[in-house]
Amino acid sequence: MPFPTAYVQLGFHHIVSPQATDHLAFLLALTSPFVAQDWRRLLALLTSFTLGHSLTLALAVLGVVAVPAALVLAHQRITSTHPRSLVPVWGC
Secondary structure (H helix, E strand, C coil): CCHHHHHHHHHHHHHHCHHHHHHHHHHHHHHCCCCHHHHHHHHHHHHHHHHHHHHHHHHHHCCCCCCCHHHHHHHHHHHHHCCCCCCCCCCC
């Protein structure tokens, strides 16, 4: 599988997985004020979110930034205990 295609597929599965309720709730909150006539602004907003999220993931993978393991584990514990929870723990 070509390099970019693999990342697009991983990203798609990342955002639609049951563990992604915090991502989906955040996007819903961001997009709820928009109407169909604002499709360009909505597209710009969603693109900005995607680029920002991708950038933070890349920086973490490259070791430029690090999140304390306790925060990650707390987030996993909360979302696995309450999979439908709409409360993002640290806004990832």
